[in-house]
Amino acid sequence: MKKLAMLGLLSIALGFQSCKNKDADKTEDTTVMAKTLSKECFKAVYEADTLDLQINTLEGGKISGTMDMNIANMPKKSGELVGEFSGDTLYASYTFTQGANKKVTFKNPMAFLKRGTELILGNGQIATSMGASYFVKGTKIDYDNVKYKFSPIECMEIKPNE
Known part of the structure; x- marks a missing residue:
């Protein structure tokens, strides 16, 4: 029984x-x-680091996109962003692979502040609980003392696995 x-x-x-x-x-x-309403591309350069970002604005105000992070002395990170704007701040989840290992994926929260035509990648305190990372509530995200400020660029077609 x-x-x-x-x-x-x-x-x-x-x-x-x-x-x-x-x-x-x-x-x-x-x-x-969801139908893509617009597509914008950005690039951030800091010392030997280069970050490429493409943002698609979808129906309903959602955002999707891609980001490649070429950071000095680190494997390249490539992945997708999903999120939405709250006022002038884009809160997104970045799911990416690192280097040649395409089997393991990572996921981090990101916040971008839109100032004029720039997008500024904020620094905030991140915590992880049950395998999920998130910004700690009650702590500020810093957009002034940052490395990466994205300037708009012309969008080019990116071929997969580049």
Whole structure:
């Protein structure tokens, strides 16, 4: 009887997990399927570092895009941004791979302040809980003492795996 009860509980748990995964897939599909209203490209250069950013504004005010980070003495980071503006600040999640290892992905929160035509990548205190990184509530994000200020550039088609 105990085995039957355990089997039933396991089936229910797997069912809930399956539903959760389907809901997550629906959210991602909605972002991908939204119509792109505009595309902007930016570049930030600081000493030997170069960051390239492309932002797509989607219907409903959501933002998607890509960013490549070529930072001196570090493997190249390439990935995707998803987020939205709150006033003049873009809050985004950056999911990226690092170097030649395309099997392991990382995810970091990012905040960009729009000043005039520039986007400024802010520095803030980040915490991690249960594998998710986020900006610590109640702490300020600094946009003045920063390395990376993105200036608008003409968008060029980027070929995958460059």
